[in-house]
Amino acid sequence: MKSLLIIGGILFVCIGLALGQNAGGPAPAPRALLDQYCVTCHNQKLKTAGLALDQMDPSNPAQNTEAWEKVVRKLRAGVMPPQGMPRPNPSSYEALTVSLETALDRAAETKPKLPAPGVHRMNRTEYANAIREILGLDIDPTVYLPADDTSYGFDNVVSGLQMSPALVEGYVTAASKVSRLALGRDTAPGRRIYYAREDYSQEEHVEGLPFGTRGGILAHHYFPADGEYIISWVPIRNTVGTLYGGDSENEQVELTIDGERVKLYQVGKDIPLTANVQADKNEVRVSVKGGQHAVGVAFIANTYIPHVFLNRSYRRSILDDNPIDGIMQTPQVSRITIQGPVNGLPAQDTPSRKKILICSPTTPREEPACAKTILSTLARRAYRRPLTSKDTETLLNFYRSGRESGNFEDGIERGLQFILAHPEFVFRSETAPANVKPGELYRISDLELASRLSFFLWSNGPDDELINLAGQGKLRDPKVLEQQVRRMLADPRSQELVKNFAGQWLGLRTLQSQTPEGTVYPDFDDNLRQAMRTEAEMFFESILREDRSVSELLTADYTFVNERLAAHYGIPNVYGTQFRRVKLEGPLDVRRGLLGKGSVQLVTSNSDRTSPVLRGKWVLENILGTHPPDPPPNVPPLKPNPTAGAQTMRQRMDRLLSGKL
Incomplete structure (x- = not known):
């Protein structure tokens, strides 16, 4: 909150929202300013916006x-x-604001109002991260859990x-399925389809696919068991079955697993130029051995360009059956389907099994001790605390119930299911000490x-x-706490702070649903959308990791671009898919800070034009x-206007407000 107020203060000064002339001498007292400029509307009689400032004491805001x-x-x-009403001069305005902030801060220090301890459920992102950390298993939480609600x-x-x-x-249900998956015991056949977005251009190399290829799809798929899998892919065709890309018989398509070629297809031979859409069975x-593998389908890059597309005007390579001249059509991959396993066998060598089965009993007598070691290690991480003897005995009881009806791994699976469904894994809670009175301050554990x-x-x-230090009571030491915070920020896992906090604060998660009108912005595609998101995340991360002033969120003279985004911004001499830091100067000054980033401008626009109203609302809510x-x-x-192209948006808005539009 304090950082947002600081940013608000900066914008307040920069854009001159406070009108009036500076006056000499001391600023009027807060009470006098409120009575002169605010009480007219916010009084006991009118109570505009529910405020009666004539009944409130600005010197004692704790009330x-x-x-x-x-x-x-x-x-x-x-x-x-509000606009059109008398305002104090800027110095008095600022003095009033600072006076109220200071009084509120002082009141909070004297008698802070803290929320009562509550129970905090893990959301989907946290659940997936915890499974990866504890079991070494990447899962898609959307498969198991419904979407989370948002608040603020x-x-x-x-x-x-x-x-x-x-x-x-x-x-x-997730506890049961994830347990089997982590132990490589899920041999039931399944089916997963990976789609390319409709506006995804496939002209450039995709990071993670073999060098010398262009476009295609890279799917990071978890193969649950050892066995045979059926992998198929489908190119994009139009409604009558013609291959998107037309004159493209020189194209070749490569199917790879972990970068190794599995099969090479020839367009025109293995992939007919015209076919029944349902007949595509590549x-x-x-x-495949169980575990995480990268499955890719990509085109072999070549210098061939269909002659009808030599006059290419746009970077986008696909647009609704090409209604605009200048959109270059080349073959595109629509989706990859992975089915199996066929006659699958339990996986024996996966990262998750190695992380779970940290000991291997050789005789039945050794099994209970090994089970205790495995389950107590997992539970300690899952419950986020040292275990008690009662915890350990409960885990062993579940192990025994599974072992009685099967083998050692059946017992481990039963114990793991219990851990993943346990309230102390799904929820985290804080409890007040027994001797603390209601409303009394206390130190959390x-x-x-x-x-x-x-x-x-x-x-x-x-x-x-962190658990070890907390269990020893050392984390409350300010020096230890600072050392741990710095360690955690330096850890790659802190990237989640960038993705989740910045992604939600700046609205980057909504980028996926933002699709500018293709006929108005034919150069916009998913490649540009993803580049915009990466730019915003890297920019926020640089402010965080370099410990820069919060004001630079609005004023920083640098950004991060790859070739696609640089072309959109008009930045020369940037090539390739890798992002690099560039300085913003001259005409590029308009790209400074968050408000100059394409991602922020996209989420605050309509599909066919910019929107001062949406952008202003975003600034008020997200910055101020x-x-x-x-x-x-x-x-x-704002009605369509055939002459609007000759007018700026400010001019059109002025005409709207004046009733001329």
């Missing part, structure tokens, strides 16, 4: 902190007094993480602090080092931390 916080947000956003724009706020019968069933049956740290910085549970008032009734839409 009504929520209302005064609301006042400060409006002041920092520069939206009060985030999906990790307690108030939005409600529990429902569907979620209970989802976590229990199948291959291949033996070191283990609770460890969980707070790890879920904030990593979206995951604490690792062994305040919600704009509801729009006035009966505001007409």
